[in-house]
Amino acid sequence: MKRKSVTSRDVARLAGVSQSAVSRSFSPEAKVSESTRRKVMEASRELGYRPNTIARSLITRSSRTIAVVTYSLENPFYSFMLEKASRFFQAQGYHLLMFFAPPSGDFDAVLDDIIRSQVEGVLLLAITMTQRQAGLVDDFGIPVVIINRTVDYAGISQVGSDNYQGGYWAGRYLASLGHQRIAFLGGLPESSTHQQREAGFLEGLRSKDQTCPASEVGNYRYEDACQATRRLFSSPTPPDALFAANDLMALAAMEILRHEFALKVPGEVSIIGFDDVPMAAWPSHALTTVRQPVDMMIEKATELLMKQVAQEDMPPEHHILPVTPMLRGSTRPPVR
Amino acid sequence: MKRKSVTSRDVARLAGVSQSAVSRSFSPEAKVSESTRRKVMEASRELGYRPNTIARSLITRSSRTIAVVTYSLENPFYSFMLEKASRFFQAQGYHLLMFFAPPSGDFDAVLDDIIRSQVEGVLLLAITMTQRQAGLVDDFGIPVVIINRTVDYAGISQVGSDNYQGGYWAGRYLASLGHQRIAFLGGLPESSTHQQREAGFLEGLRSKDQTCPASEVGNYRYEDACQATRRLFSSPTPPDALFAANDLMALAAMEILRHEFALKVPGEVSIIGFDDVPMAAWPSHALTTVRQPVDMMIEKATELLMKQVAQEDMPPEHHILPVTPMLRGSTRPPVR
DNA sequence: CTGAAAGCGCTAACAG
DNA sequence: CTGTTAGCGCTTTCAG
Numbered sequence: 001m002k003r004k005s006v007t008s009r010d011v012a013r014l015a016g017v018s019q020s021a022v023s024r025s026f027s028p029e030a031k032v033s034e035s036t037r038r039k040v041m042e043a044s045r046e047l048g049y050r051p052n053t054i055a056r057s058l059i060t061r062s063s064r065t066i067a068v069v070t071y072s073l074e075n076p077f078y079s080f081m082l083e084k085a086s087r088f089f090q091a092q093g094y095h096l097l098m099f100f101a102p103p104s105g106d107f108d109a110v111l112d113d114i115i116r117s118q119v120e121g122v123l124l125l126a127i128t129m130t131q132r133q134a135g136l137v138d139d140f141g142i143p144v145v146i147i148n149r150t151v152d153y154a155g156i157s158q159v160g161s162d163n164y165q166g167g168y169w170a171g172r173y174l175a176s177l178g179h180q181r182i183a184f185l186g187g188l189p190e191s192s193t194h195q196q197r198e199a200g201f202l203e204g205l206r207s208k209d210q211t212c213p214a215s216e217v218g219n220y221r222y223e224d225a226c227q228a229t230r231r232l233f234s235s236p237t238p239p240d241a242l243f244a245a246n247d248l249m250a251l252a253a254m255e256i257l258r259h260e261f262a263l264k265v266p267g268e269v270s271i272i273g274f275d276d277v278p279m280a281a282w283p284s285h286a287l288t289t290v291r292q293p294v295d296m297m298i299e300k301a302t303e304l305l306m307k308q309v310a311q312e313d314m315p316p317e318h319h320i321l322p323v324t325p326m327l328r329g330s331t332r333p334p335v336r
Numbered sequence: 337m338k339r340k341s342v343t344s345r346d347v348a349r350l351a352g353v354s355q356s357a358v359s360r361s362f363s364p365e366a367k368v369s370e371s372t373r374r375k376v377m378e379a380s381r382e383l384g385y386r387p388n389t390i391a392r393s394l395i396t397r398s399s400r401t402i403a404v405v406t407y408s409l410e411n412p413f414y415s416f417m418l419e420k421a422s423r424f425f426q427a428q429g430y431h432l433l434m435f436f437a438p439p440s441g442d443f444d445a446v447l448d449d450i451i452r453s454q455v456e457g458v459l460l461l462a463i464t465m466t467q468r469q470a471g472l473v474d475d476f477g478i479p480v481v482i483i484n485r486t487v488d489y490a491g492i493s494q495v496g497s498d499n500y501q502g503g504y505w506a507g508r509y510l511a512s513l514g515h516q517r518i519a520f521l522g523g524l525p526e527s528s529t530h531q532q533r534e535a536g537f538l539e540g541l542r543s544k545d546q547t548c549p550a551s552e553v554g555n556y557r558y559e560d561a562c563q564a565t566r567r568l569f570s571s572p573t574p575p576d577a578l579f580a581a582n583d584l585m586a587l588a589a590m591e592i593l594r595h596e597f598a599l600k601v602p603g604e605v606s607i608i609g610f611d612d613v614p615m616a617a618w619p620s621h622a623l624t625t626v627r628q629p630v631d632m633m634i635e636k637a638t639e640l641l642m643k644q645v646a647q648e649d650m651p652p653e654h655h656i657l658p659v660t661p662m663l664r665g666s667t668r669p670p671v672r
Numbered sequence: 673c674t675g676a677a678a679g680c681g682c683t684a685a686c687a688g
Numbered sequence: 689c690t691g692t693t694a695g696c697g698c699t700t701t702c703a704g
Contacts, residue, residue, distance in 0.1 A: 005397070005681090007680095007681055007682085008681065008682065009681080009682095017690080017691085018690065018691045018692075019681090019682085019691090020682090020683075020684085020690080020691065020692080020693095021689090021690065021691075022682095023681095023682060023683060023684090024683090027683085030683095031689065031690095032689075032690085033689060033690085036689080036690080048475060048476070050448065050451050050452045050476075051452055051681090051682080052394075052452070052454060052680090052681055052682070053452045053453045053454060054390055054393045054394050054399060054453075054454050054681080054682090055394055055680070055681035055682040055696090056681080056682055056683075057390045057682095057696095058388075058390050058391055058394055058680090058681080058682075058683095058696050058697070058698090059681085059682055059683045059684080059695080059696045060682090060683065060684095060696085061341070061696070063390060068434070072419065073409070073415040073416070073418060073419045074416075074419075076412065076415075079409040079412075079415040080409070080410075082409060082434075083408065083409045083410075083436060086434055086435075086436050087436050090435065095433055095449075095453060096433065096435075097431055097432065097433060097434070098404070098418075098422055098432045098433075098434045099422075099426065100419060100422050100423050100426060112386065113431075115386050116386045116387055116388070117389045117390075117431060118388060118389060118390050139384060140384070140386075222614070251618075254620075255618050255619050255620060258619070258620070259619035259620070260619075278558070279615075282587075282591050283591050283594070283595035283596075284590075284591060284594070284595070284620050284621070285620070341697090343696095343697055343698085344697065344698065345697080353675085354674065354675045354676075355675085355676095355697090355698085356674075356675065356676080356677095356698090356699075356700080357673090357674065357675075358698095359697095359698060359699060359700085360673095360674085360699090363699080366699095367673065367674095368673075368674085369673060369674085372673080372674080387697090387698075388696090388697055388698065390696090390697080390698090391680090391696070391697035391698040391699085392697080392698055392699075393680095393698095394680050394681065394682090394696090394697080394698075394699095395679080395680045395697085395698055395699045395700080396680085396698090396699065397680070
């Protein structure tokens, strides 16, 4: 027996009250007598009534929905964030609309879709957006918080960690270990994280009077990083250390070096990653990496977004959280 | 300049047409003259108008939204499925509302939330639901497809793989390798996957005249599996092989055995997992496992759901897809 | 092809 | 506290 579309009117009729009494009974703040509410609830149960969220949204002009956008969940760093954020919003009584950025550019269409869907806020997980796109969303008065990417547009809040500092530490540390040919395994070249980590890394090398002899791009993906590693180490003068712009790629490199190139990591090659995903701490990998404070990041970002949803005029904030070097077993002075 | 809430009325006024002409211009099937549509589009661009999806949903009684529910994204098997499903629905012009089942039971509240939100279909990723809950959703005429869990309710479509067969193979194969004490590392005890894999496993052992000497529960989680492994192998007569109900737990066990117990895997202990997540194929792990045809599963499930959304009266279907043993390096006859 | 009119199911004043 | 009355922004007959 399908009870499809029982309306508040039906309930009102059965309960012998007005339709607005039904409405009130279902909003906790409204003033209704206990007896009315009881009658309404009983009739509702009998008919299987559920308030229609869509109708409510239309009139209150608030969808209580947040859009979360990301480009991939291959990296556990982001699936972790997604889960955290999702549970947070759920606890706040918000719904979460999920969007994936298409691999091939057409982010405008997604943005248009998001705007039409009347979400009250947008959380961007590692999504690169243009100034024009940022301006577009801002014009509609939709608060946006962007995690792990910066955009040259003042109207949007950003939460990230100190990529430059992390890269700097990685470069300087590998050099101070005595490595001579320290290569870079990049992420997505247009992403701000890639650029900042690389810039910091190069500066870290420079502080030890070194330059980067080789670099390849792995697009923050496992497979691409495997390929990039093969290219990097097929050279007649291969690197003796590697800084990868995230852990997923660092782990890919470690697999390839140990099992395809039969190189000792550490010993013959040192590797440093970025993020500190749970897997990095697994003893088999023991990856030295730059930890991003993922809990703090997601907390900051979600709270910030909620605040901006609540208060029309909250100015955007930029947060750059500190990173922490995690010394583990994938780095060691080179054997001669 | 916030252009908040430009309505079709505003556009109509500027374009010098009726409000319904605007509406028609934005629905591809509707008949409008080219000139009208052009005028409307121009005015829309000028005002930054976007059709309000919520209002549209209210009147068409179709939200073009699918709810996806899961309990955790720690297992990459499910984050992969989520991404796949999400992109599929997006391509079909559907929105995806994301829900996480609370760790502590209260799934009824989530279900209620889902029903209120007027989604057109529900995709359950490894969510255990009661008959009553299944009946509730069914009464509202909302199609449900459940992946990797069975429920004793005929009205709901189910897509899964042959857990029993996979378990059977694992048990029999380990026994045939010559292992004598083959333990079981279980998932969530109430889940159908756990029960079927365990039942198959026990029967596989029996086919080789063996029984299971020890079993512990890891709740399909990494950390819990580490603990369970420690308990299992602290025994005076520890196992010489292990079948874990998913890869995540199998990998956890491998880490603990190799690095805390200093046992050779394979050699001293063989391990078999279930799922075949990408990490299982990494050379460091080389985990022998039972592959679930994840692409086919998600494809079947999403197509099935779309069909049921389109056709009121489509009968539910049950699909059990075949599994494939993946022989890799974590299994080998025991050394004496 | 186009405009006028009637709601979708609900909330929010407004009187009583 | 309760019912009545207007709509929220849009789609969809229905005439013209």
